[in-house]
Amino acid sequence: xxxxxxxxxxxxxxxxxxxxxxxxxxxxxxxxxxxxxxxxxxxxxxxxxxxxxxxxxxxxxxxxxxxxxxxxxxxxxxxxxxxxxxxxxxxxxxxxxxxxxxxxxxxxxx
Amino acid sequence: xxxxxxxxxxxxxxxxxxxxxxxxxxxxxxxxxxxxxxxxxxxxxxxxxxxxxxxxxxxxxxxxxxxxxxxxxxxxxxxxxxxxxxxxxxxxxxxxxxxxxxxxxxxxxxxxxxxxxxxxx
Numbered sequence: 001x002x003x004x005x006x007x008x009x010x011x012x013x014x015x016x017x018x019x020x021x022x023x024x025x026x027x028x029x030x031x032x033x034x035x036x037x038x039x040x041x042x043x044x045x046x047x048x049x050x051x052x053x054x055x056x057x058x059x060x061x062x063x064x065x066x067x068x069x070x071x072x073x074x075x076x077x078x079x080x081x082x083x084x085x086x087x088x089x090x091x092x093x094x095x096x097x098x099x100x101x102x103x104x105x106x107x108x109x110x
Numbered sequence: 111x112x113x114x115x116x117x118x119x120x121x122x123x124x125x126x127x128x129x130x131x132x133x134x135x136x137x138x139x140x141x142x143x144x145x146x147x148x149x150x151x152x153x154x155x156x157x158x159x160x161x162x163x164x165x166x167x168x169x170x171x172x173x174x175x176x177x178x179x180x181x182x183x184x185x186x187x188x189x190x191x192x193x194x195x196x197x198x199x200x201x202x203x204x205x206x207x208x209x210x211x212x213x214x215x216x217x218x219x220x221x222x223x224x225x226x227x228x229x230x231x
Binding site: 090 | 147205
């Protein structure tokens, strides 16, 4: 059971927008930056969003992040079939001094 | 170009030991915290352990504390994970991951390709 809670799956049509939620607590999301990762089957994860809402170089602005209190959200607009992947939120837990991830959300672009 | 390359995975019996390594290049290794993250077959990501750039500070998930040891050799630009008393539920792909900025442990802006550790008799 993951420390951070994500929906197991989300889906939307091409061109539409989808959001993925990530819920935690005051010891993790509430007091630390949140990051988001994209993972395709059989490959290593890739950093999509860091420090709640910043995008590394090369990540299109279709991907966005936000945080409020002990929850964070990843948004993806203009969905493409190539966005079908697993998405994970992650942060640090200050009370436990450990890294934590959400259980992952599988995005299906119908 | 930043590169991370894991090695050392394989099949080990329950109760056995294994050391996986991660060779780093393309950045000043000693300035960055590093972590090991694992992924069991068909499961999500699990952070396992992290280490500061100097190696002075180390951190472990409860599930591996006392059994795994993270270390680094900054002269060789290499990260290690010594795994003892291995159990079936340690079976996973083990990724090494580099911290985004100097002086922190996470988030991770570069990942290796992973090395598979299988614990089975």
